[in-house]
Amino acid sequence: MSVIVIGDRQVGKTNMVVALAEGTDNLVIREPDPQSIIMKKYNVDTGDIAGTFKTQQETLSISVNLSTGWREFQTNWIDTPGEAWSNPNWRQNNPAQWQDIKNSVRDSKAVFLLMPPSRNMINPDQLDGGLGNELDKQPTSLQWQNQLGEKLSFLRKNAPNVQHILISIHKADLFCNITQKERKWRYNPLQNFRWVDYNEHIQQAHFKIGEKIIRQHNRQAFVTPRFFITSTKSPVLLELPWIYLGAYLAND
Amino acid sequence: MIKSPKQQKGSEIRMIGPRGSGKTTYLATLAYCPKGLREKYPGLKFTPYSEDAEKLVRLAGDLLKNGAKLAGTYLDKANLTEQIQKLPYYDFQLTIPKTAYGPSLNLELSARDFPGEFFEKIAHPSPPAGIELWFDDLFSVTGWMVMMTDWQPGRDQQQYYPAFKKLCEEITNAQEIQPALKNLKIAVVMAKCERGELWTGRKDPDLDLFQVRLPKTYNYLTDKFGPKRLQFFACSSFGVLGDSRWSFDPRPNRYTPDDGSLHEYNAFLRNGDQWYPYGLIPPLYWLATGKRIEE
Numbered sequence: 425m426s427v428i429v430i431g432d433r434q435v436g437k438t439n440m441v442v443a444l445a446e447g448t449d450n451l452v453i454r455e456p457d458p459q460s461i462i463m464k465k466y467n468v469d470t471g472d473i474a475g476t477f478k479t480q481q482e483t484l485s486i487s488v489n490l491s492t493g494w495r496e497f498q499t500n501w502i503d504t505p506g507e508a509w510s511n512p513n514w515r516q517n518n519p520a521q522w523q524d525i526k527n528s529v530r531d532s533k534a535v536f537l538l539m540p541p542s543r544n545m546i547n548p549d550q551l552d553g554g555l556g557n558e559l560d561k562q563p564t565s566l567q568w569q570n571q572l573g574e575k576l577s578f579l580r581k582n583a584p585n586v587q588h589i590l591i592s593i594h595k596a597d598l599f600c601n602i603t604q605k606e607r608k609w610r611y612n613p614l615q616n617f618r619w620v621d622y623n624e625h626i627q628q629a630h631f632k633i634g635e636k637i638i639r640q641h642n643r644q645a646f647v648t649p650r651f652f653i654t655s656t657k658s659p660v661l662l663e664l665p666w667i668y669l670g671a672y673l674a675n676d
Numbered sequence: 677m678i679k680s681p682k683q684q685k686g687s688e689i690r691m692i693g694p695r696g697s698g699k700t701t702y703l704a705t706l707a708y709c710p711k712g713l714r715e716k717y718p719g720l721k722f723t724p725y726s727e728d729a730e731k732l733v734r735l736a737g738d739l740l741k742n743g744a745k746l747a748g749t750y751l752d753k754a755n756l757t758e759q760i761q762k763l764p765y766y767d768f769q770l771t772i773p774k775t776a777y778g779p780s781l782n783l784e785l786s787a788r789d790f791p792g793e794f795f796e797k798i799a800h801p802s803p804p805a806g807i808e809l810w811f812d813d814l815f816s817v818t819g820w821m822v823m824m825t826d827w828q829p830g831r832d833q834q835q836y837y838p839a840f841k842k843l844c845e846e847i848t849n850a851q852e853i854q855p856a857l858k859n860l861k862i863a864v865v866m867a868k869c870e871r872g873e874l875w876t877g878r879k880d881p882d883l884d885l886f887q888v889r890l891p892k893t894y895n896y897l898t899d900k901f902g903p904k905r906l907q908f909f910a911c912s913s914f915g916v917l918g919d920s921r922w923s924f925d926p927r928p929n930r931y932t933p934d935d936g937s938l939h940e941y942n943a944f945l946r947n948g949d950q951w952y953p954y955g956l957i958p959p960l961y962w963l964a965t966g967k968r969i970e971e
Binding site: 490491492495585587588616617618619620621623624627638639640641642643646648668671672674675 | 695696731733734735737738739741742743744747748750931933935936937938941942944948
């Protein structure tokens with residue numbers, strides 16, 4: 425059962441799996457050893473998370489805390505190079521790799537699309553030295569819309585049988601009050617967590633600029649995306665898409 | 677002295693119907709036996725006998741009750757032979773309490789839930805290679821539950837009627853070799869009847885639902901099969917928010933987001949604490965015993 429993570433360069437795909445490896449209240453990566461995941465992803469010279477330059481696959485055993493108890497499932501996690509998504513020249517120059525990625529998307533059970541916040545979403549007061557001068561590198565609203573539209577169009581064409589599409593705007597700490605979000609949406613397996621309510625809230629609060637594109641996609645596709653916001657600074661928000669997915673994969 | 681339920685020997689059932697018709701949701705809801713269902717049938721109990729049947733209980737608890745919907749199963753057209761071998765068997769016992777229609781009963785059932793695309797491909801002029809094994813499996817049992825919806829009225833002419841016509845031709849051919857098929861019973865179920873326009877017709881599904889909404893299919897089926905072999909039912913896995921005289925609320929217990937998606941395929945349980953499924957037991961009861969009970 426494969427989960428493929430897609431998204432442009434430097435959106436934080438690898439960063440996310442490293443954060444998950446550190447464990448959250450309701451999700452634990454059992455195998456491989458989480459420390460080995462963390463060490464493998466670090467660039468020893470710079471101390472930063474290393475970029476992904478080619479597709480990497482890893483079989484993960486994950487325990488997730490669901491309403492019916494802790495469940496374990498295995499998944500083949502496929503992390504794709506950001507260049508493949510953000511740079512058309514890369515696709516032309518690496519046709520075999522691009523075809524492999526397309527095949528992996530086609531064969532995966534779930535696709536997790538990570539989006540950056542658009543420039544307009546970001547609250548300058550929350551930059552706190554985070555993005556700093558990098559703000560201009562974030563997409564404009566129009567560019568963001570185009571990115572979303574292209575990815576959804578790609579999925580309709582190349583993954584007609586995928587069962588789950590999750591779309592998350594990453595780096596949520598830059599565009600919303602994550603403490604407030606955590607208070608409202610902290611997952612508790614002992615209480616019903618209404619995924620449909622969370623999805624609707626996130627879609628209306630943070631995906632408004634993509635509304636037309638999303639509606640257009642939903643009219644054509646059998647599988648409609650589920651929306652999230654994530655941040656490596658918030659295990660509460662970070663674990664949500666993986667608990668959601670875990671509820672399916674653990675019961676498959 | 678309380679009598680033990682009568683044991684009803686095992687029945688194998690195949691559930692077919694187009695994508696999004698609610699086959700797996702039906703099974704998961706039955707397996708979970710929400711409080712609303714147990715209020716209607718005090719003493720109702722679902723006992724899983726297979727690992728897949730146990731999973732049904734968890735699917736309802738982890739997903740349906742938490743406002744998520746079940747993922748559909750795709751027909752793996754490149755690997756149909758392998759897929760039919762791996763398709764789950766939901767083996768379970770359903771303990772049905774004494775009703776006005778009969779004594780308490782332990783129904784032993786084994787169900788397989790076919791991907792919706794199979795039904796959609798039945799009448800296709802060029803079916804995918806390997807599909808014949810699926811028909812072999814379908815004809816190896818004597819109980820079918822066909823779940824349909826009427827969300828898109830064009831389906832009566834374009835999908836349901838041609839599919840049933842093809843199935844009838846195949847039944848006629850197969851009966852020559854497998855005389856047991858003469859005992860085949862087909863429960864045709866109008867699913868998702870919690871919608872307002874269907875809810876009022878649920879008590880008489882033949883005339884108020886099928887004849888009105890799917891007339892071509894209805895007329896064909898009633899012409900081909902007598903009531904001993906085919907019966908019509910209505911069901912709703914989600915039900916309405918309150919359907920007893922003490923808590924009457926006819927609003928569907930269903931939430932459909934306004935996001936451009938087709939409501940037929942994108943509906944969620946609105947309130948897990950007011951979960952009163954309707955009509956789940958009668959079709960199974962009839963398939964297993966030949967007797968009809970009403971809710």
